[in-house]
Amino acid sequence: MTTTPWWRGAVVYQVYPRSMMDANNDGIGDIPGIISKLDYIASLGVDAIWVSPFFKSPMKDFGYDISDYRDIDPIFGTLADFDELIAKAHARGIKIIIDQVLSHTSDQHAWFLESRESRDNPKSDWYVWVDPNPDGTPPNNWLSIFGGSAWEWEPRRCQYFLHNFLKSQPDVNFHCAAVRQQILDEVEFWLKRGVDGLRLDAINFCFHDKELRSNPVKPEDERKGRGFSLDNPYAFQKHVYDNTRPENIAFLENLRALMDRYPGTVTLGEISADDSLKTMAEYTAGNSRLHMAYSFELLVDKLSGSYIRETVETLEKNLSEGWPCWAIGNHDVRRFMSRWGGKEQSPQLAKTLNALLLSLRGSVCSYQGEELGLTEAEIAQHELQDPYGITFWPRFKGRDGCRTPMPWNHTEAHAGFSQAQTWLPIPAAHKERAVSLQEDDKSSILNAYRTFMHWRKQQPCLRLGDIQFVAAAEDYLVFTRSFGNEKLLCAFNFSANAQTISLDGSYHLEKMEGHGCHSVVTQSNNLLVPGYATVISRVV
Template sequence: MALAGNPDWWRGGVLYQIYPRSFFDSNGDGIGDLPGITQKLDYIADLGVDGIWLSPFFTSPMKDFGYDVADYRDVDPMFGTLADFDHLVEKAHSLGLRVTIDQVLSHSSDQHVWFKESRSSRDNPKADWYVWADPKPDGTPPNNWLSIFGGSAWKFDTTRQQYYMHNFLVSQPDLNFHNPDVQAQLLDDVEFWLRRGVDGFRLDTANFYVHDAELRDNPPWVPGTHRPEGAPKENPYTRQMHVYDKTRPENIAFLQKLRAVLDKYPGATTVGEIGSDNSLATMAEYTAGGDKLHMAYTINLLESPLETPLIRGMLRNVFDVLGDGWPCWAVSNHDFVRVATRWGRDKGGDNDARLRMIPALYTTLRGTPCIYQGEELGLEEAVVPYEFLQDPYGIEMWPEFKGRDGCRTPMPWMNANIPHGGFTTSDTPWLPVPQDHSGLAVAEQMDDPNSLRSFYRDLLAWRKIHPEIIDGDIEMLDIDDNVIAYARMAGVVRTICVFNTTPDARTVTLPGRSDANFALNSGSVTGNQLSLPGWGFYFGTI
């Protein structure tokens, strides 16, 4: 059964993202698994989060590490069994943790029985379950759509003598959402997991579900407009305006059907990944009205550098555009360079202060924060040599884009004296554990009250007793060009949050007198003058 209690727990609750392959290996095969996660749930609960998000663990050939699903209702043997999953949910709920899981609905693996049947002929019962199209007279693909992972979004199938569409790998054919049977089946698969007690879903590529039925060509990107998101600038994908291959208006109707299923299970929630040519507008559209997604996130904070005007302007845009929609905030995940590197050491100053300012900033914004595993330890992006790369995206785009393996290396649990940071007893973990990560291991930080991990715990505990931070309104403030500042408000309570996003000390003028309300503030106030050290922050009541 799902965890009882506040059905709106997701509004301001904190999620902790787990990448199962890299969290903890319980059986010594070099790959993390569900029993390993269950063993470490006490660690996550102690951190003070409200729920976990599990990246895919479904049956899969693992060409894209689980984002190519071959069975929507079973666990891949490398991760365990359905019984292991049920035990994980039971243990999580006993600790007060909600469980959200990834759902990859836009495409399946080419090893899924649906696709095997679909490609067998043009007249079988599932012939129209995927996006098929005839070649042009000269044999070329039906249009100019591109795959994010490189090359055309179309692959020719010799049996059907047609092309099938794939927004990602060739082995990830896109499902045809214009077919009502496809929608009905996917909704039933979602409900399968709700009946097993999950509390929600992170929806992979939530704006990719529906394609243009007429298969019209995408126009070229127009300089000066929103650059297409979801791919590095080196990728030709960014040279098109993606108006026909994704973010179609018909997508809304499916999201409403999905929400109707979720609404039958009080407390169940959705967070959608949005990667469109204007992601903020899409987020607003998809989360407005209470009948589509509960919340959504874009890649703005995930790929942006730490440039104060850029971050401040982006936050203003989010809150101006989003209206009654609800954002989810992440600064790291399994697809992007870790924030400890991206907002990094090269900027100088006190590194420990910088790593504390980052969570203080994104966990106090209006919305739902999501911590990526190892972020609370201060892990930086790993340098994975080419010969050890696993990510097909990185192998394809090397060397300008090195892929996503650097943020996916295993979690270090023990110090450098223990092989592979205690992640596995295998001689060969699926990705190497960097030596400098072992020095930041859980065992090194868990009992140290001055560690970064302890700071995260204290910050989340403070957050829980401040309703204005969890679910209050927000007002962006202009205080100084080199700080980010906002007020969080609930009733008569008004808490000001100020962040020095530079390595240099600054003194700024607050909009009124303030009393500090967080013991670990690094700034100090005299009258209405706030002094902040480099990378300092301040929370106070005004």
């Protein structure tokens, strides 16, 4: 295990800076706030922190619209604050991974402000500019994820520019060699500063089809893209030409060559494609592209053991040298307890779902608040901040409900997050699961998370082992994890009722201690799992 890269089997804790902790009491979280909570994060037993964007930005998409790749937005702090975050995290044995949003910038970035001025300036081809059709319409049928055409008219050039997201997020032209080199230089700025890895936002969106061919229609029965329901026309197309282009592979290999000059650093790619599992396998193949990738495949609305089995087995079959990273929640989807917890939203189920995530083969992204079992916050229309939700209200209420501030203290104003009015409201239900309450409760979701995490660190089977599924249905999942001569059997019951699960053979099980879950001693083809429970035993 001493030669295994640190990120294999690691747990990465995602911090959404606006909502972690507010140190200057303006109602918005910041980097000094993150620093003040490093001891808490360290107590969880995680290996790394992924910090969502904190770069200079007009905040039209809350930091995913970058206007300066090399500076910190003043609402979050300064470069000196970031250097302090790295130093103090490293002192606690925690790595720092930062978001890199490479496929697009803000329309306030200096590159775009220059590029839009004319067709012959030094950065005229740094963005995707095209002439209109003879009738003045856009060149093809490409759509923005946030609604409407992916093309926006710019009168200074009398041309359209491409934006896969907001019209204030123009796409960079990766077909331009100068752009590709500049992007690598922006990345290296942070590598030199000591970051341990990059989470690469929308990394399959870098290249577009040079011929600008229109996307084909997606049959109605195939419109199942994660997060794209039938009220979003983006789901109506097969996204063949506007993203996930073959030219992207060469860029990923150039990026990997840069990362290899900084030993110990890692890339984690976010993949949102028509066949995300296939793309994950392709983008991590050959030990020369991304180190890891994750997708939205487990961020679905319905909890199903059979679906999880099918998804993981499909990826395992396609992976070669690649390494998966799994998440069941993040800043883009409803919190898993609201998606999967039903009306009861049982704390015991929250413990089981966290244990499930932490037991899958691969690395893990755990979103802030999941260790508390937080539910989705209900945000009134007049309180919405997310442009996605504002556009699609009321059918889709956006992403604000999973981005609300962390509840630190149930007795303090604004749950101890800030002394000022918070940028999003903190619901009363979150105060009931505040850190202050759970710290003192030995049976809390938080303490179950900590117990399992610290035990997991000592289990090569869970961090590095193979996975083999034993049984699955809508409301349960059983698999083994094997490493060397050791094998663990892991069973998860998503039902409130105890279940006797029929296994694929007879298992001689030996009790294990330290994980805080149920464990049994038996030799049987059947396994009794209490309601909303996890059972982990050693196979002998």
